[in-house]
Each structure stands twice: as structure tokens, then as C-alpha cells.
Amino acid sequence: MATIYLIRHGQASFGAEDYDKLSELGCRQAEVLGHYLRDHGIRLDAAYSGDLLRQRETTALALASQPGEVPHHIDPRFNEVRNDEQVRHLVPVVAQNNPHIQTLVDKGLSSSKDYQKVIEAVFNHWVSPVCDEPRIQSWTDYSSGVCEALAAVMAAEGSGKTVGIFTSGGTIATVVAHVLGLGGEHAYKFYEPIFNCSITQLFYSGDKVSLSFFNDRSFLQVLGGQGGEELVSYR
Template sequence: MATLYLFRHGQASFGADDYDKLSDLGCRQAEVLGHYLRDHGIELDAAYSGGLLRQRETAALALASQPRSVPHHIDKRFDEVRNDEQIKYLVPTVATANPRIQALVDKGLSSSKDYQKVIEAVFTHWVSPACDEPRIQSWADYSGAVRSALRDVMTVQGSGKTVGVFTSGGTIATIVTQVLGLSGEHAYKFYEPIFNCSVTQLFYSGDKVSLSYFNDRSFLQVLGGQREEQLVSYR
């Protein structure tokens, strides 16, 4: 039996010129995640992340508290769902069927809540059989790459290991959906509620994998309360 932790990255810089970097809060969340792992004796044998900066920054800040150096492997199959390209190419189709989405787009999506509503509508269309847009990565290609990345990690690391994967909400949701044997239409149900720097735990043995717990952010609540910091965020 081996343990695999899925860590969502800390809060990114929504609204900034470069979204793909941690905000000040995101950096603090990643540091506290590292403290939590250290203080509870969770020592990683290996770490993986996607290639996105916010994922790599979260990994670096959290791994800094490990008692020994942890090999950190970059695998772009753990990158996030390509939300920007989906909005660019799928919104016209989705908005035609849903004027509410068009109204949000017309407002400019400066609000994170408005942006998330559009993401939900676009993601739901993307995973459906009705989506045949050739200019974007398909759900089949994306989810297949995520599945193979997880399988490769389990194969390479083998039994008895404790492994951390620093990734994003869409990727975690996809993995959980696959582990539970659900179709893609269920993925957004796990995507939307994922907290920044939350922890999801899997157990695996050979090619068998099971979900232990999902989206735990209680350590951020507890440690934040002790230090009089608000550390919990969705976006």
C-alpha cells in the first residue's frame, strides 16, 4: 500500500496581468501546507507538479519544510484544464444557448464569481458529447493524459511510498472522478468546491487506487485561527 496526496496550488493572482503566479495569500497558504505536513510527520518520498508556475511555486514553498530534500518532477500532464482556450472557442456556442452566459461575458468577467459561472457552463459543454471543437484540447485527450500521468506515478514510485502531486482544481476533480468510476459529466461537481491548498488523499497498490478523503482544508482553518490569519479561499 502507498499513499498519494493531491495538493491544489495556493491562491493565484486573479485579475493581475499574470494570473499564473501565487498571490501573497497563496504563498502563505503554501508555507502553511508545508508546516502542516512537517508537524504531522508526513514525509514525501517524491513530489510531482504540472509545469504551471503557481503549481511549481506551491511545491517549492511546501517542500521547503520537509526534513530532507524531496525529488520534484515536472509533468505537464498535471497542468490545469485550459480554461482560457475553452472560453475563447466555446463561449460563442454556449452563449447562444444561454443568454445569461453572454450577459456575463459582456460585463467583462472582472468578477471571480462571474468568471466561475462561465467556467461552469463552458466546462459542462466541453465534457459532453456535443462538444466537437477541433481548436482546443478535447476532454478525451485531457482526461486520458491525466489518467496516464497518475498511472505512471504509481508505477514508477511503487509500493510503500508517500508521494505528493501539486496540481490544480480541474486535474484533482478529474482524478477523483476517475477513481470513483464516474463519467466526465460529474467532474465539475468536484471541481467547483476545491479550496486553495486543500489536500486529497489516495491509497494505491499496484494499479488499484482508492479515495481516502477529498478537499480537506481544516488545517488552514485551525492554523489560521491559531495565528489570527484568514487562510481559506476558493479562488
């Protein structure tokens, strides 16, 4: 039996000119994640991430606490759902049946709560069979790429290994839905509640994979509490 830890990146810089980098809190979350893995004897044989900066930064900060060098492999199939692309091209379609979505977009989406409402509506349209927008990556292409990347990791690493995949919320949600045998219409249910730097554990043997636990952030609560820090965040 081998183990995969799916780890969401630390808090990114929402609202900043460049979103794709860790905030100060995000850096601290990744450091504490590394301390947690080290102190609980979780030694990674390999690490994988997408090529997004926030994913690579989280990987580097967490791996800094590992007792030895851990090879870090980059696979763009572990990148996040292309939210900006979807908002740009799908909002006009979604707004036809839900004008409130267009109102939120017109406000500028400076509020994280407003942004999440738009993402929910757009994501659920994107995974539906009626979405046929040719200018964006399709759900079928995205989800099949994620599942192929997961299978490639399992095949490459083999039995008895402990692997960390540092990725994003949409990717983790897609993997969990896939492992549970659920379609895309269920993926958002796993996407919305994922905490920054949370850990989801999978067990695999050969090409069989199962879910052990999902979205654990208790170590951030405990270690943050010990140091008087608030380390838990969604966005």
C-alpha cells in the same frame, strides 16, 4: 499500501496581468501547508507537479519544510484545464442556449463569481459528447492524459511510498471522478468546491487506487485561527 496527496496550488493572482503566480495569500497557504505536513510527520518520498508557475511555486514553498530533499518531477499532464482556451472558443456555442453567459463575458469577467459561472457552463459543455470544437484540447485527450500521468506516478514510485502531486482544481476533479468510476459529466461537481491548498488523499497498491478523503482544508482553518489569519479561499 502507498499514499498520494493531491494538493491544489495556493491562491493565484486572479485579476492580475499575470494570473499564473501565487498571490501573497497563496504563498502563505503553501508555507502553512508545508508546516502542517512537517509537524504531522508526513514525509514525502517524491513530489510531482505540472509546469504551471503557481503549481511549481506551491511545491517549492511546501517542500521547504520537509526534513530532507524531496525530488520534484515536472509533468505537464498535471497542468490545469485550459479555461481561457475554452472560454474563447466555446462561449459562442454555449451562449446560443444561455445568453446570460455571453452577458457575463461582455462584462469582462472581473468578478470571480461571474468567472466561475462561465467556467461551469463552458466546462459542462466541453465534457459533453456534443462538443466537437477542433481548436481546443478535447476532454478525452485531457482526461486520458491526467489518468495516464497518475498511473505513471504509481508505477514509478511503487509500494510503500508517500507522494505529493501539486496540481490544480480541474486536474484533481478529473482524478477523483476517474477513481470513483464516474464520467466527465460528473467532474465539475468535484471541481467547483476545491479550496486553495486543500489536500485530497488516495491510497494505491499496484494499479489499484482508492479515494481516502477529498478537499480537506481544516489545517488552514486551525493553523490560521491560531495565528489570527484567514487562510481559506476558493479562488
